[in-house]
Amino acid sequence: MGDAKSQDALVIGGGLIGLATAFQLLRTLPHLKVSVLERESRLARAQSGRLPGLIQSELWCGPGLLDAAFCREGRQALERFCEDEGIPWSRCGTLVVAGGEEEEWLRQWQRRAESTGVEAEWWASARLREQVPKLAGASGLFLPESGVVDYEAVCTRLAHRVHELGGEFVGNTEVYSLTESSGEVRVESSGGVYAAKVLFNCAGLQADELARMAGASPELWLVPFRAGFQELDAEGRRWVNRVICRVPRPGALFGSVRLIPSMDGRVECGPSVSPAISRDLRAGWLRAWGDLASQMKFPGFVPMLKRDWPSALREGWRRCRGGNLIDEVRLLFPELEAWHFDEAPSGLFGRALRADGTFEQDLRIVRHGRMQHVCFVPEAGGTAALAIGRTLVSQAVSQLI
Numbered sequence: 001m002g003d004a005k006s007q008d009a010l011v012i013g014g015g016l017i018g019l020a021t022a023f024q025l026l027r028t029l030p031h032l033k034v035s036v037l038e039r040e041s042r043l044a045r046a047q048s049g050r051l052p053g054l055i056q057s058e059l060w061c062g063p064g065l066l067d068a069a070f071c072r073e074g075r076q077a078l079e080r081f082c083e084d085e086g087i088p089w090s091r092c093g094t095l096v097v098a099g100g101e102e103e104e105w106l107r108q109w110q111r112r113a114e115s116t117g118v119e120a121e122w123w124a125s126a127r128l129r130e131q132v133p134k135l136a137g138a139s140g141l142f143l144p145e146s147g148v149v150d151y152e153a154v155c156t157r158l159a160h161r162v163h164e165l166g167g168e169f170v171g172n173t174e175v176y177s178l179t180e181s182s183g184e185v186r187v188e189s190s191g192g193v194y195a196a197k198v199l200f201n202c203a204g205l206q207a208d209e210l211a212r213m214a215g216a217s218p219e220l221w222l223v224p225f226r227a228g229f230q231e232l233d234a235e236g237r238r239w240v241n242r243v244i245c246r247v248p249r250p251g252a253l254f255g256s257v258r259l260i261p262s263m264d265g266r267v268e269c270g271p272s273v274s275p276a277i278s279r280d281l282r283a284g285w286l287r288a289w290g291d292l293a294s295q296m297k298f299p300g301f302v303p304m305l306k307r308d309w310p311s312a313l314r315e316g317w318r319r320c321r322g323g324n325l326i327d328e329v330r331l332l333f334p335e336l337e338a339w340h341f342d343e344a345p346s347g348l349f350g351r352a353l354r355a356d357g358t359f360e361q362d363l364r365i366v367r368h369g370r371m372q373h374v375c376f377v378p379e380a381g382g383t384a385a386l387a388i389g390r391t392l393v394s395q396a397v398s399q400l401i
Helices: 016-028 066-085 100-116 125-131 151-164 204-213 285-296 301-307 309-320 322-332 381-399
Strands: 005-012 034-037 094-098 121-124 139-143 147-149 168-170 175-181 184-189 192-201 220-232 243-246 258-261 267-275 341-354 364-368 371-376
Touching (some): 016 034, 066 151, 066 381, 100 139, 125 139, 147 151, 192 204, 192 381, 204 341, 220 285, 243 322, 267 322, 267 341, 285 301, 341 371, 364 381
Parallel strands (some): 034 168, 094 243
Antiparallel strands (some): 094 139, 121 139, 175 184, 184 192, 220 341, 243 258, 258 267
16 A cells, blocks of 8 residues: 555544444444544534434434434434433423414424334323423424433543543644555545545535545535534523424424433533535635535536525524524513523534535435445434444444455
């Protein structure tokens, strides 16, 4: 492999899915030499570090999609991992609340739960008041299988286990080139040249760009959005004893605002969603406008603009200002006032745009020779990480032994 640093496997991306993949790989084949390459100085600094700590129900995944199966398997694997590693988590459940005119929307979700085997309980108004006294709503759908966890703690334990099994983490490493020849993958990066038998691209918002760099055809483009959050003060936190959200409006581009209690006692409200120019919150204007120019060249961008962008801008403008996020939360808890809220750190997430201008709803993994590219992970990606990692490893074992 010449002057390159030789490894059995390379994982690009030190977030949840990258670490879960490295962990599953070394647990399956403990003799391997594995490196995790991360562009940031530390793990879980990008999307994974800003994930609300929600262990998702597969109800929110489309029926029959891969995402739902991975969510179900991943939730069970995540709970086992937390128990084994002593990571605090809680199966507190999610309560989806409807006002009087929204009950038919909630009935639609109840019918989906029944048809897909998701455990769900219908709560009438009296049960809502009994369980969450300060909550306003005509009815609710309770999903007892969902819960909360500290995903940063999960990343920390995964990294520790990867290190114990012989893997290494290489930070501050940006990938410049991905090629494959003569039965090996070659990576040129700011940290040097690497060569490996297989490569797993788990680079989050950069994954589709790296896939194209390698010659793969993901047939999608990750469009960035900013996710803003508010945090409740001590008085407001006492009113929220489980994950609570309003029933999503049919056809809405983004889901409804959630109140998510964390394992350290905080309660986050959000997200408020607005379009982002760049995939990197720290990018300067030159880089940001370069990202936007590249995005506009994608075939699906103009059709998406014509159909969805006006409503996305309206929704983003309505929700990106803290006051409007607070107004949405107050539909659930009318006694909350503006002084109950403090701004919390924001983050970025991506929606996968297809060439026809529609948005992809399902998990998208592109296999290209000795590389596997996790090009898009829907909202339940944190919950599904260990299941996704197991699947990636199972598809690569024959190339490693």
